[in-house]
Amino acid sequence: MGLGVTCPWGSRLSGLQVRTWIEPVVASTQVAGSLYDAGLLLVVKESFAPKAGGSSNHSASQSLRGYQEDQQQKAISNFYIIYNLVIGLTPLLSAYGLGWLSDRYHRKISICTSMLGILLCRIGLLLKVMLGWPVEVMYGAGALSGLCGGFSAYWSGVMALGSLSCSEGRRSLRLILVDLILGLAGFCGSMASGYLFKSMVGHSARGLVLTACSVSCAAFALFYSLFVLKVPPESMSKPNKVCPTVDTVSGTEGTYRTLDPDELDKQNVSTNPLTPEKRKPSRTILVLLFVGAIIYDLAVVGTVDVMSLFVLNEPLKWDQVQLGYGMASGYIIFITSFLGVLVFSRCFQDTTMIIIGMISFGSGALLLAFVKKTYMFFIARAFMLFALIPVTTIRSAMSKLIKDSSYGKVFVILQLCLTLTSVVTSTVYNKIYQLTLDKFIGTCFVLSFFFSFLAIVPIGIVAYKQVPKSQEESAGK
Numbered sequence: 001m002g003l004g005v006t007c008p009w010g011s012r013l014s015g016l017q018v019r020t021w022i023e024p025v026v027a028s029t030q031v032a033g034s035l036y037d038a039g040l041l042l043v044v045k046e047s048f049a050p051k052a053g054g055s056s057n058h059s060a061s062q063s064l065r066g067y068q069e070d071q072q073q074k075a076i077s078n079f080y081i082i083y084n085l086v087i088g089l090t091p092l093l094s095a096y097g098l099g100w101l102s103d104r105y106h107r108k109i110s111i112c113t114s115m116l117g118i119l120l121c122r123i124g125l126l127l128k129v130m131l132g133w134p135v136e137v138m139y140g141a142g143a144l145s146g147l148c149g150g151f152s153a154y155w156s157g158v159m160a161l162g163s164l165s166c167s168e169g170r171r172s173l174r175l176i177l178v179d180l181i182l183g184l185a186g187f188c189g190s191m192a193s194g195y196l197f198k199s200m201v202g203h204s205a206r207g208l209v210l211t212a213c214s215v216s217c218a219a220f221a222l223f224y225s226l227f228v229l230k231v232p233p234e235s236m237s238k239p240n241k242v243c244p245t246v247d248t249v250s251g252t253e254g255t256y257r258t259l260d261p262d263e264l265d266k267q268n269v270s271t272n273p274l275t276p277e278k279r280k281p282s283r284t285i286l287v288l289l290f291v292g293a294i295i296y297d298l299a300v301v302g303t304v305d306v307m308s309l310f311v312l313n314e315p316l317k318w319d320q321v322q323l324g325y326g327m328a329s330g331y332i333i334f335i336t337s338f339l340g341v342l343v344f345s346r347c348f349q350d351t352t353m354i355i356i357g358m359i360s361f362g363s364g365a366l367l368l369a370f371v372k373k374t375y376m377f378f379i380a381r382a383f384m385l386f387a388l389i390p391v392t393t394i395r396s397a398m399s400k401l402i403k404d405s406s407y408g409k410v411f412v413i414l415q416l417c418l419t420l421t422s423v424v425t426s427t428v429y430n431k432i433y434q435l436t437l438d439k440f441i442g443t444c445f446v447l448s449f450f451f452s453f454l455a456i457v458p459i460g461i462v463a464y465k466q467v468p469k470s471q472e473e474s475a476g477k
Contacts, residue, residue, distance in 0.1 A: 020232040022161050025221050026178055027185040029115065029154070032217035034189030035196065036122050038327055039210045040138065041076075041308055042197050042320055043128065046206065047135040048075040070437055073313050077430045079135065080305065086139050088423035090146025092416075095153040102157060107231045110149060110157035115225060117148025119218040126211040152419065161231065179392075183334020189217075190331060194324030282401045285465060288458040290414065293394045294421050295458070296358055299451035300387065301422045302429035303365050304330075306444040309433060313441065315372050322374065329381045337388035344389075350397040351463035355456050357389030362452030369442030369449070390455075391418075397462075 050068030098110040124141025127133060162178050196210040311318045311326055318326065337357070344353045364383035371377045395414070429444050436443035 017232075019228055019230040020161075022158055022178065022229070023181050025111070025115075025225050025229060026158060026181050028217045028221040028224070029118065030182050030185035031189040032118070032122060032214045032221065034186045034327065034331075035193050035210055035214035035217070036125060038190060038193035038324055039129075039197060039207050039214060040125060041312075042210075042323070043125065043207050044076055044079055044135055044138075045072070045312060048072045048079075069313065073309055073437060074434050076312075077309055077434050080309075081427050081430045082139060083142055084305070084426040085423055087142040087146050087150060088419060088426070090143050091150030091152045092419070094147055095149050095156070098149045098153045099156055102160065107157065107161055108225060108229065110153040111161070111225050111229075112222065114145075114149035114151070114154035114157070115218070115222045117145040117150065118154065119215070119222050120148075121145035122211070122215045122218045126208075126215050129207045129211050152415065161229075180334060180338050183331045183338075186334070187328045187331035190324050190327035192324065193327065194319070194321035197320045197324075285462050286398060286401055288462050289394050289398055290417065292354070292455045292458040292462075293391055293414065294417055295451055295455035296361075296390050297418045297421050298425050299365065299448040299455065300361065301425045302444055302451075303361075303368070303448040305426045306429050306433050307368070309430075310368075310441065310445075311377065313437075316374060316377065318374070326377065329378060332381075333384060333387050336385035337392070340386045340389055341392065349463070349466070350393050350400075351459050351466070353393050354390045354397075354459050355463075357386045357393070358452050358456050358459070360384055360389075361387040362449045365445045365452060366449040369440075369445035371442070 050072055095110075095114075098113055102108070102110040121141040121144060124138060124144070128135065128137055158178065193210060196213055197207050307326075308323075310316070311323060316322075340356075341353065344356065348356070361384050364380045364387070367380035367383060368377070371380055398414070429447075432447070433441075433444050
């Protein structure tokens, strides 16, 4: 299945072991992605920019400019409605098949194929900037990336290789660190995006350096994964027989366990079977966790999609550099959420951490609705420091309710639900944003605040169902 590895692993920093690290691929791909996201938004904005027109009447010209800016916002929103549908739905045709091929033939199939599509999509934006193609060509570029598996196939392949490269006891920490690398790389790319977009003189070439850097990073990631990256021996992912994995800290173990379907911990399943008494309530709790994750994802996706349009319009009206800073602030959440899990898991249960994250995001979304100045925007983002905790911890909680052999099936179903939710949410939120643009521009953020706190309801029920059991156990002791 994987590449044969016969070299001894005596040195922890041997050249062969370094070649099994997935971090260089993750970092370069994420830098390329953050540059691409910023570049696409700025290119689309310029494509729909209102044409300059003279007017002797100052008040009339002001009114006309305001009308043109509203029309530009609606045009950008309509573009992203179609674009998000394309990149959200097309991976459903190929991602599962690529995962199946990776499980049975070679672990790098899903990574390399999806990264080829990502590279072609970045090249599409570069050609649009160089040749002046219509912006609608990006629909085709997005579809091409999706048909090659998109982010879904790429990230599942990354998680599988990360699982194989360490023992089960170290797997959770290793993959959380991969998430941290993802956030740091995105932060760096976003910080540089505004400067790179403005670095080329001349209106026809604006964004050329930015898109070229994005293509270069994506090409490096593809060639690294093809010719340098090695598949680690599967024996590394087996449980430690001397020190078996024990969930001693709630919320930190089991988050990314057994992502590789070929590595089933049969011993753990046999020693911890689900009794008939636990199966029924576990199913109920599992459904509640699904509902909580879907509602919360609805709030997050809607806010993120509208936020990029919001900062380009009045009252903020950011330029390219400010937009890069704003996008970079979103990646700081990867760091703070990671630190939050490490700290909160020592004091709170999984459900409490999930609720903390939902309250954090909901509070920030409500503040965004009333932002008038740039500093107010960053204050609102500061309230969202723990926004990534809920979905990660929900996966951790699910892993403690099901058998190891069901991890892949349950997580695939969850990811499919989140993907479909994202597609529908993006369309609905963009339409709501257009309809409320002239009335109250923060309507979508208020809606996200409502959904974020609504997601607390099923999580609260889970917490309520678990409290009596813990009390009975303590009383019995």
